[in-house]
Amino acid sequence: MKKIVYSGLMMACFLGIAVKGEARSFADDLSFSLDWQMNAPIGTDFANQISGWGMNLDAGYEITPEWTAGVFASFHTNHRYVGRETIQLSPTEALTTDQQHSAFQVPFGAFGRYYVYDNGYVRPYVGGKVGAMYEQNTTYLNSTGYYERPWGFYVSPELGMNINPKRFHRYGFHVAVYYSYATNQTDLLQYEENGRHNLGFRLGVCF
Numbered sequence: 001m002k003k004i005v006y007s008g009l010m011m012a013c014f015l016g017i018a019v020k021g022e023a024r025s026f027a028d029d030l031s032f033s034l035d036w037q038m039n040a041p042i043g044t045d046f047a048n049q050i051s052g053w054g055m056n057l058d059a060g061y062e063i064t065p066e067w068t069a070g071v072f073a074s075f076h077t078n079h080r081y082v083g084r085e086t087i088q089l090s091p092t093e094a095l096t097t098d099q100q101h102s103a104f105q106v107p108f109g110a111f112g113r114y115y116v117y118d119n120g121y122v123r124p125y126v127g128g129k130v131g132a133m134y135e136q137n138t139t140y141l142n143s144t145g146y147y148e149r150p151w152g153f154y155v156s157p158e159l160g161m162n163i164n165p166k167r168f169h170r171y172g173f174h175v176a177v178y179y180s181y182a183t184n185q186t187d188l189l190q191y192e193e194n195g196r197h198n199l200g201f202r203l204g205v206c207f
Helices: 002-028
Strands: 030-042 053-062 067-090 093-115 122-140 145-148 151-163 172-188 191-206
Touching: 002 030, 030 067, 030 172, 053 093, 053 191, 067 122, 093 151, 093 172, 093 191, 122 172, 122 191, 145 172, 151 191
Parallel strands: none
Antiparallel strands: 030 053, 030 191, 053 067, 067 093, 093 122, 122 145, 122 151, 151 172, 172 191
């Protein structure tokens, strides 16, 4: 009986060590990056000014030393001022006013990365993101405003790098350049947008 109890205790200890090791390994394989971002809309005349009003968060899990997959969420706002002009609303209606355009974008979804090199200090990678994007496009007039809130499909290829001042240390800096496209469509007054294209840059921390 004592042998059975002893054997059971030893097995429980081994299982506890294994579970503890797995939990520690899982935590070690988690990674995060938090970035400030700047983007420039292309192919549109609605809220098309370059802007630094954006943030991005990635949370990933290292499947292999080369491959990481996870989830992301970000937001960005672009603006454009349009001087006073006459807008023909219909054959019998016209509006003379200036406008302030605003495009607020919130993409979120999943991402994947392939690290092409790792010497402990730098880890360059190629990656991509896919998901959905909520957008609120608004044109502000003197005393009122008009807006639309379209949803769309989102895709974004990315080139980036993790930079670790201390070799093989998980805390460091993250830089990336990206292109994004979303299928959101907007029709506000005389402005139409069939999809949203952005070129952007990210700078932040990784851990």
